[in-house]
Amino acid sequence: MGLFGSSGIRGLIGKDIDAELGVRIGRAVGGLSGTVVVGKDPRTSGDLLVNALTAGLIEAGAEPYRAGMVPTPTLACAASHFDCGLMVTASHNPPEYNGVKMWNQDGSAFDGEQTEEVERLIAQGGRKAGWDEMFEERLWPGAIDEHILTILEEVGPVERSIVLDCGCGATGPVSPRLFRDLGCNVVAINANPDGRFPGRPSEPSEANLGDLMSLCKAKGMAGIAHDGDGDRMVAVDEDGRYVSGDRLLALFASLLGVKDMAAPVDASMVLDDIVGRPIVRTRVGDMFVSEALKKQRLPFGGEPSGTFIFPSVNYCPDGMLAGAYLLKLLDGRPLKDVVSSLPIYPSARDSFSFDPSQGKKVKERLAEEMSSLDGELTTVDGYRVDLGHGWLLVRLSGTEPKVRLTAEARNRKDLDQIAEMARSRVRKALG
Structure with a gap:
């Protein structure tokens, strides 16, 4: 079915x-x-x-x-x-x-x-x-009371001034209360639940968080945003700059000091560099990250989309727990200072349309092109090739007839080289 x-x-x-x-x-x-x-x-x-x-x-x-x-x-x-x-x-x-x-x-x-x-x-x-x-x-x-108590016991008190954007979602009655119970001074926006999401679209992307970014900049406060059901969390720094899920993954890996973790194949290699070894790579989707954490008993995992999993509590992505942990780990330091200390690797994304009737043939040709590259091939979800100085990922979209390409390197010169080589091979596979 x-x-x-x-x-x-x-x-x-x-x-x-x-x-x-x-x-x-x-x-x-x-x-x-x-x-x-x-x-x-x-x-x-x-x-x-x-x-x-x-x-x-x-x-x-x-x-x-x-x-x-x-x-x-x-x-x-x-x-x-x-x-x-x-x-x-x-x-x-x-x-x-x-x-x-x-x-x-x-x-x-x-x-x-x-x-x-x-x-x-x-x-x-x-x-x-x-x-x-x-x-x-x-x-x-009693579900909300129990969840808040669980996070309070896990994280402990945090004194901080923050702006919360609940996106008119399910976290509206919960997240502001949680952070106030933690000890934070909270300014909340879009905290009235409304299934039409009138305040902003449900996805907490940079394009959708203009009000939060403006408010954070005006008040000089860090901000946290959730999606409609509260399993995601992204942040905004004190200067009103969006902090992506990819950057937050790196921040958590660094501040938690983990020696291993799980993330999907499209997550940045900055995670490998911070952890000091190749991390466990999974298919794209938080359920696959969760499965890897359970099977391999790993301490932390997440996705660039803004889902973060802390197995010490349970295996569900939890945007409120992630937000509380973020503030605790910052330990009073400005978010912008901690984020700026993390390495930034340039990346590129592209997509290529193809005839849906040729899907099987396209997949076979992509496999040939990617497996012939001189690098470490991972095929848990598409074809990721780690080249030492960078990596590329080629995946078939699950929702439309398109090939998705992602590339990353430690510097712009290497990125341009990897991305152009990858584009050439994808075009060849598409005929």
């Missing part, structure tokens, strides 16, 4: 995702799990899917518990008390999207075997329990 992507089930409401699918998902998960906690972000279609999931869970004989509107990491934290958790969200996507993320007790997303089993049960229609096997739904009102 191919329902699952790299971050659960997600699509356009009314086209890809509807109440009927929600009931089928609920029946499938309910047939595998006795107790399930369900949460949602503020999207307007959230109640539709929560009601559908709950109906399916009851029909399958499972016990559903409603956590209400909560951030995704809050729901993942609550899942520790149940067989699993279901989060209705489309994360950073526009408001017309929604979906379902599935969480294990340890905060990790359902893995490949689990999602395959859920898809199989959805296709079969799922379990239908008898009337005497059904349970009434119950409320689980």
